Amino acid sequence: MKPPWTPGDSEVHARGRDQSELHAAALAVTRERFGNEVFLRGVVEVSNICRENCHYCGMRRDNRQLERYRARFDALAELLVHHRPATITDINIQSGEDPVAARELVLPLVQTLRRETPLGVSVCLGTLAPSITRELQAAGATMYIIKFEVADPVLYRDLEAPGTLEERAGHIRWLNAEGWNVSSGFIAGLPGESADTARRNLEFAAQLPLSGCSVSPFVPGDETPLSSSPAASLDLTLNCMASLRRMRPDWIIPAVSALNIAGPDGGYRRGLRTGANLCTMNLTPESVRGDYLLYKRDRVIMNEARILEALEAEGLQPSPTSLADHFRRDLAMLPA
Numbered sequence: 001m002k003p004p005w006t007p008g009d010s011e012v013h014a015r016g017r018d019q020s021e022l023h024a025a026a027l028a029v030t031r032e033r034f035g036n037e038v039f040l041r042g043v044v045e046v047s048n049i050c051r052e053n054c055h056y057c058g059m060r061r062d063n064r065q066l067e068r069y070r071a072r073f074d075a076l077a078e079l080l081v082h083h084r085p086a087t088i089t090d091i092n093i094q095s096g097e098d099p100v101a102a103r104e105l106v107l108p109l110v111q112t113l114r115r116e117t118p119l120g121v122s123v124c125l126g127t128l129a130p131s132i133t134r135e136l137q138a139a140g141a142t143m144y145i146i147k148f149e150v151a152d153p154v155l156y157r158d159l160e161a162p163g164t165l166e167e168r169a170g171h172i173r174w175l176n177a178e179g180w181n182v183s184s185g186f187i188a189g190l191p192g193e194s195a196d197t198a199r200r201n202l203e204f205a206a207q208l209p210l211s212g213c214s215v216s217p218f219v220p221g222d223e224t225p226l227s228s229s230p231a232a233s234l235d236l237t238l239n240c241m242a243s244l245r246r247m248r249p250d251w252i253i254p255a256v257s258a259l260n261i262a263g264p265d266g267g268y269r270r271g272l273r274t275g276a277n278l279c280t281m282n283l284t285p286e287s288v289r290g291d292y293l294l295y296k297r298d299r300v301i302m303n304e305a306r307i308l309e310a311l312e313a314e315g316l317q318p319s320p321t322s323l324a325d326h327f328r329r330d331l332a333m334l335p336a
């Protein structure tokens with residue numbers, strides 16, 4: 001099963017015994033490659049100002065009901081330098097597509113974190129200009145998170161996702177060529193997708209130069225045009241995660257917190273049994289958290305206690321190595 005192996009439609013839609021076998025195979029591949037260790041990354045959502053208009057996202061520019069914020073640098077730096085949970089090795093600085101926040105807030109924050117902490121730094125800021133992207137890298141950020149959302153160019157356009165699908169893929173390739181570790185992702189179960197969309201998402205991901213990929217279940221977002229559409233099934237989401245893992249044993253695959261929404265009864269822990277090897281811990285200050293509206297205002301926040309509880313229940317441990325060091329080590333092992 002060497003790359004470029006990719007799964008078929010039947011695998012992605014498996015149920016019953018086939019599905020159990022798929023999930024068990026994904027779990028075995030994960031343990032073989034990563035042992036019992038799971039990466040723990042904090043996330044801070046630093047601005048909900050967004051120039052994009054994605055139909056599935058509550059932060060879209062047409063949502064006039066949303067109070068917009070940019071966090072204050074001092075409060076964030078204090079939180080992350082002095083009061084962060086001890087178990088996180090990395091931080092992801094995330095925002096709506098807000099070039100002002102990238103320059104005025106994220107850039108100094110990356111500099112401060114690299115100077116004053118051992119944290120690996122990821123950013124998830126949308127499609128920004130080459131100059132600021134290079135400044136963020138020069139400041140010490142090493143991972144760029146940028147989802148391709150859905151591999152169907154027509155659906156991508158109809159949902160008003162950023163630019164075109166082709167441009168998005170081009171930007172991902174550019175980031176990789178610039179030396180970033182790129183993690184992408186897609187939304188499973190979007191309204192309007194067809195029976196082969198999930199397989200096409202996996203094939204699309206396989207053709208990109210990635211270090212990781214996420215699968216988010218579609219959640220009908222509050223204050224969006226899709227608010228009354230049906231949510232994605234947990235089965236489809238978990239099958240996509242499992243297929244990704246079989247396809248790419250070395251990728252970083254997160255257990256996204258929306259698994260709690262798609263499967264309120266243990267969805268998150270099932271993600272940890274289906275190929276995930278990263279947990280993200282929400283560190284956004286409570287005062288602004290409600291306004292970082294990806295899907296629902298009343299989302300379950302994955303804090304340190306909830307993550308450690310889930311890990312312990314699954315017999316897993318936080319990785320002492322950061323994602324950033326993991327990839328540096330990977331590079332060092334390549335033949336000269």
Ligand code: 5AD
Nearest residue numbers: 056057147216217218219221294295
């Ligand atoms: N359902 C699932 N995922 C979503 N995202 C945004 N809105 C939704 C939703 N309603 C994901 C997108 C985006 C990332 C920041 O959050 O993949 O790129």
